[in-house]
Each structure stands twice: as structure tokens, then as C-alpha cells.
Amino acid sequence: MTPAARLQAAIELLDAIIASARDGGPAADTLIARYFKERRYAGSRDRRAVRDHVYDAIRRAGERPDTGREAMIGLAIERPDLAALFDGSTHAPMPIEPGEVGASAGAVPAWLAPLLAAPVEQAALLGRAPVDLRVNRLKATPATVARQLPDAQPIAGLPDGLRLPEGFPVEQAEPWKQGLVEVQDGGSQMIALACAAAPGMTVVDLCAGAGGKTLALAAAMAGQGTLIAADTIRARLARLSPRAERAGATFIETLLIDQGHEGRGLDSLHGKADVVLVDAPCSGTGTWRRNPEARWRLTQARLDRLVAEQARIMDFAAPLLAPGGALVYATCALTDREGRDQVDGFLARQDGWTAEALDMPLGRAHGDGWLLTPGHDGTDGFFFARLRRSA
Numbered sequence: 574m575t576p577a578a579r580l581q582a583a584i585e586l587l588d589a590i591i592a593s594a595r596d597g598g599p600a601a602d603t604l605i606a607r608y609f610k611e612r613r614y615a616g617s618r619d620r621r622a623v624r625d626h627v628y629d630a631i632r633r634a635g636e637r638p639d640t641g642r643e644a645m646i647g648l649a650i651e652r653p654d655l656a657a658l659f660d661g662s663t664h665a666p667m668p669i670e671p672g673e674v675g676a677s678a679g680a681v682p683a684w685l686a687p688l689l690a691a692p693v694e695q696a697a698l699l700g701r702a703p704v705d706l707r708v709n710r711l712k713a714t715p716a717t718v719a720r721q722l723p724d725a726q727p728i729a730g731l732p733d734g735l736r737l738p739e740g741f742p743v744e745q746a747e748p749w750k751q752g753l754v755e756v757q758d759g760g761s762q763m764i765a766l767a768c769a770a771a772p773g774m775t776v777v778d779l780c781a782g783a784g785g786k787t788l789a790l791a792a793a794m795a796g797q798g799t800l801i802a803a804d805t806i807r808a809r810l811a812r813l814s815p816r817a818e819r820a821g822a823t824f825i826e827t828l829l830i831d832q833g834h835e836g837r838g839l840d841s842l843h844g845k846a847d848v849v850l851v852d853a854p855c856s857g858t859g860t861w862r863r864n865p866e867a868r869w870r871l872t873q874a875r876l877d878r879l880v881a882e883q884a885r886i887m888d889f890a891a892p893l894l895a896p897g898g899a900l901v902y903a904t905c906a907l908t909d910r911e912g913r914d915q916v917d918g919f920l921a922r923q924d925g926w927t928a929e930a931l932d933m934p935l936g937r938a939h940g941d942g943w944l945l946t947p948g949h950d951g952t953d954g955f956f957f958a959r960l961r962r963s964a
């Protein structure tokens with residue numbers, strides 16, 4: 574493909590990504606993979622160049638543009654090398670008309686910016702994310718893994734964390750194949766640390782998804798005790814089993830609960846748990862480094878629904894705790910409504926709970942919880958809090 578044809582391909586892909594973000598369709602990565610499956614003539618260098626154009630244009634535009642051309646013209650305003658490719662030749666984009674405007678530059682949609690926690694460094698939300706690993710203590714130590722992965726660097730403050738450069742193909746590396754490491758952002762590792770799970774405890778990971786944090790809890794428990802991974806989506810929980818097997822964490826039990834009737838599946842756990850992790854569904858504002866078009870999907874109405882659902886989940890999680898137990902509330906969101914205010918609301922609604930002061934090696938205190946941000950900590954963005962049920 575010529576450089577101009579690559580640019581035109583990026584514009585077509587952006588059209589599809591914009592429509593998908595508007596209509597709740599597939600993620601950008603899925604659309605890009607589909608696009609190239611149908612265009613076998615594109616070589617690996619073509620695919621890389623088109624993908625880079627697409628993501629550069631997405632990262633640059635805080636508001637969802639109307640068209641791919643508008644997104645790309647916005648980028649071309651800052652990149653004369655790209656502007657020169659709008660020449661109308663075969664497979665190239667048509668010349669930019671006088672007065673034709675590009676998407677404006679920005680990190681965060683205007684409606685959302687005032688809702689972000691004040692300390693958040695907004696531009697850093699769109700940076701490039703490294704590949705973070707958690708060494709699986711059920712099978713290995715950081716020292717043994719570091720010898721096998723010489724490119725990996727320790728992550729300050731995370732005893733089991735190792736960091737590889739962006740794009741490192743870790744799934745082809747032996748330590749990953751043998752289950753000695755899991756790919757897990759440093760912020761997620763910090764949340765597992767905040768749970769302070771220990772051998773012999775009863776721990777419930779209530780929004781377990783495919784079990785990223787469940788596996789970290791399993792390692793902290795050294796494979797001893799009761800660890801339940803619950804979720805409302807069967808397909809997500811199903812992805813945990815092969816991961817648990819690879820990690821040697823076969824003591825994990827999975828529990829499929831019924832959306833809207835969660836209490837039914839959780840009755841037998843009432844008053845039994847030492848730790849309940851609520852890693853709640855959220856706006857994902859902290860993970861834009863990995864899927865920057867997510868900010869084109871979020872709407873005020875969706876945020877309102879998420880906030881209501883987070884409060885509801887915390888409320889049905891609370892009775893699961895034994896006296897003296899800890900409910901750890903976490904989101905990969907950086908809006909105060911999903912974090913600090915959510916904890917304030919819980920403490921106002923529920924008697925007999927206190928927020929524990931946290932002192933973690935990365936991040937900073939925020940309200941009654943803790944904030945991690947890409948700009949301050951080099952991790953994805955998270956808010957979490959540890960809420961203790963009185964003994």
C-alpha cells in the first residue's frame with residue numbers, strides 16, 4: 574500500500590470506529606482485526622502504519638468526531654507529512670478543501686472533564702501503557718522470572734511487579750506459558766494488595782470477570798482457604814478456569830450470580846467473608862491508555878446507570894462480610910461520582926462501617942480512599958477504598 578492508501582484505510586476504519594462507539598458496537602481493536610482479515614493484500618508494515626494512524630487520531634480527539642476524515646484532518650493539522658497525502662491520487666484521500674475543519678484536540682470530552690477527580694493529570698490518561706506483569710508466587714519468585722526475562726524491570730512499590738516495554742509479546746515467552754507470570758497492570762496489583770488476603774481466609778471476588786484480581790488474591794492466599802470468584806456473565810467466568818489452571822490456583826470456586834437477583838446466589842455466604850472485593854463495573858476512565866476510544870462511548874446517561882449499579886452492588890456485598898471483615902471497593906474510573914462520593918454514600922447508608930486509612934507504596938489519599946493515576950504513578954487509573962465492618 575502507498576502511504577496515501579494507508580491514510581485512506583485509516584480514515585475508513587475511523588468511520589467504523591466512530592459509528593461503533595456511538596452505537597455501542599465492537600471495540601476499535603476488533604474492528605481493525607476484521608478490516609485486515611478482509612484485506613489480505615495488506616502486509617504487516619501496512620497494518621502497523623494504518624493502526625498507528627488510527628490510534629494517533631483517536632488519542633488526539635477528546636470529543637467523538639463525526640467522521641473519520643474529520644478525525645484525520647485534525648491530526649494532519651499537526652502533521653504536515655500526513656496533510657501532504659491528501660492529494661486525491663488513486664486510493665488517496667481527497668484534497669482538504671479550504672475551510673474544511675478537523676476534529677479539535679483534547680484529552681477528555683468537555684462534559685466529563687469537570688467530573689474527574691481534581692488531582693488527575695488529564696493529558697497522561699492518553700499515554701502509552703507498558704506491559705506490567707505480576708509474578709505468580711504460587712509457582713515462582715521475582716528473581717527467577719527476572720533471569721528469564723532480562724527486559725523486565727522491577728516496579729517500585731510492587732513486590733511481585735515487573736514491567737516490560739509497550740508491545741512486548743509476553744504471551745510467547747516461557748514464563749508466561751508456564752504460568753509463572755500474569756499480565757496485570759500495577760494498579761490492579763495494588764488493589765489486590767489492599768485486600769490483604771491471607772492463607773486460610775474466606776475471600777469473595779464479587780465482580781471477578783475473567784479473574785485477573787482473583788488470581789492475585791489466590792497467590793496472596795498461597796492456595797489455602799476459600800476463594801470465590803462471582804460474576805453475572807458466564808462467558809467471563811469461563812475464561813478464568815484455564816487461567817487458574819495455568820497459574821496452579823485450582824482451589825478457586827466460581828459462582829455465577831443472577832443480575833438483579835444476586836442475593837439468591839449469595840445467601841449462603843452471609844456473614845462469612847473476611848474480605849469481599851467489589852471491582853465494580855465502571856466508566857473505565859483510568860484505562861484510556863489501552864482503549865482510548867472508550868471516551869467516545871461514555872455518555873452522561875451511561876455514567877448515571879453505572880453509579881447507581883455500583884451503589885447497589887456495594888449494598889448487596891455488605892452483608893457478606895463477617896464482623897471485622899473488609900469490603901474493598903475499587904474501580905478503574907477516575908470520576909469522583911464513581912469513587913470518593915460512592916464511598917461517602919455507602920458510609921452514610923450503612924451503619925457499623927468505617928473507612929480504613931490506607932498507606933500504599935504508590936498513589937495518594939483521596940477522600941476516604943486512594944487514587945492511582947497514569948500521570949502520578951505510571952499505572953492505569955484507579956480509585957479504591959477499604960471499608961471495615963465493626964467487630
Ligand SMILES: C[S@@+](CC[C@H](N)C(=O)[O-])C[C@H]1O[C@@H](n2cnc3c(N)ncnc32)[C@H](O)[C@@H]1O
Nearest residue numbers: 779780781782784785786804805806852853854
Ligand atoms: C471491572 S470488571 C471486573 C474485572 C476483574 N475483576 C479483573 O480484575 O479482571 C467488572 C465486572 O463486574 C461484573 N458485574 C456487573 N454487574 C455485576 C453484578 N450485579 N454483580 C456481580 N458482578 C457484576 C461484570 O460482568 C464485570 O465482569
